[in-house]
Amino acid sequence: MATHFYTASSLDGFIATEQHSLDWLLTQDIDQDGPMAYGEFEKSIGALAMGSSTYEWVMRHEEGRWGYTQPTWVFTHRELDLPEGAEIRLTQDDVRAVHAEMVAAAGEKDLWIVGGGDLAGQFADAGLLDEVWVQYAPVTLGSGAPLLPRRLDLELLEVARNRSFLCGRYRVVRDGADLANP
Ligand SMILES: NC(=O)c1ccc[n+]([C@@H]2O[C@H](COP(=O)([O-])OP(=O)(O)OC[C@H]3O[C@@H](n4cnc5c(N)ncnc54)[C@H](OP(=O)(O)O)[C@@H]3O)[C@@H](O)[C@H]2O)c1
Numbered sequence: 001m002a003t004h005f006y007t008a009s010s011l012d013g014f015i016a017t018e019q020h021s022l023d024w025l026l027t028q029d030i031d032q033d034g035p036m037a038y039g040e041f042e043k044s045i046g047a048l049a050m051g052s053s054t055y056e057w058v059m060r061h062e063e064g065r066w067g068y069t070q071p072t073w074v075f076t077h078r079e080l081d082l083p084e085g086a087e088i089r090l091t092q093d094d095v096r097a098v099h100a101e102m103v104a105a106a107g108e109k110d111l112w113i114v115g116g117g118d119l120a121g122q123f124a125d126a127g128l129l130d131e132v133w134v135q136y137a138p139v140t141l142g143s144g145a146p147l148l149p150r151r152l153d154l155e156l157l158e159v160a161r162n163r164s165f166l167c168g169r170y171r172v173v174r175d176g177a178d179l180a181n182p
Helices: 038-043 052-061 095-106 117-125 176-180
Strands: 003-009 014-016 045-051 072-075 088-091 110-115 131-136 153-162 165-174
Touching: 003 014, 003 038, 003 117, 038 045, 045 052, 045 095, 045 117, 052 072, 072 095, 095 110, 095 117, 110 117, 117 176, 131 153
Parallel strands: 003 110, 003 131, 045 072, 045 110, 072 088
Antiparallel strands: 131 165, 153 165
16 A cells, blocks of 8 residues: 555646646646556545645536545545535544545555645655655746645656656655654
8 A cells, every 4th residue: 555646747846826727737638548647547546635725626627526436535624515425524634644544445555645735745744655646747837836845855766758748756765754753
């Protein structure tokens, strides 16, 4: 079992604009069944976690439909509307407690931290992030929601081109937990 942060990013390290737009991303060419793409990745995933901005973007983008079949934890301090029948828990618990619940729910499968970057960072701070997968779009944004606002040391495991995207898969070598206890 491994915990992945799998995301697309601009070349200058932003995963959304300051207005939470992904227009710059959704217009890019990608083969969803190609190298390191979502189609294959998603099959390995047994549970998801995301922050409230990401959840609200998904709900806006999908017009209220929930496309994920895996149990999902949404981090928020607010009461958010949930789609009927979706397996979603709202939480503000410590990421360690949520991670343990996700592991129990995922069976043999892996965990996906969908975003944003700081939430992935919170899992890394607790020593719970194993891999970072980034699909870099050929765009710079200049500002926006940061990819992963932490100091982490990573090992490059795999690289691929998928049409317009440069895709990298990295193992977390040293995270917040290691840096606090060198
Ligand atoms: N490029 C991509 O592939 C990709 C992937 C994922 C996301 N995105 C986009 O990137 C943007 C990310 O937005 P973001 O940086 O604001 O991050 P986010 O993680 O989606 O949302 C941040 C919010 O989550 C809640 N939160 C985070 N940690 C929490 C904790 N420990 N306990 C309780 N609540 C917590 C807080 O909201 P409350 O005010 O509700 O408490 C916080 O303001 C979104 O626009 C999303 O659509 C892009």
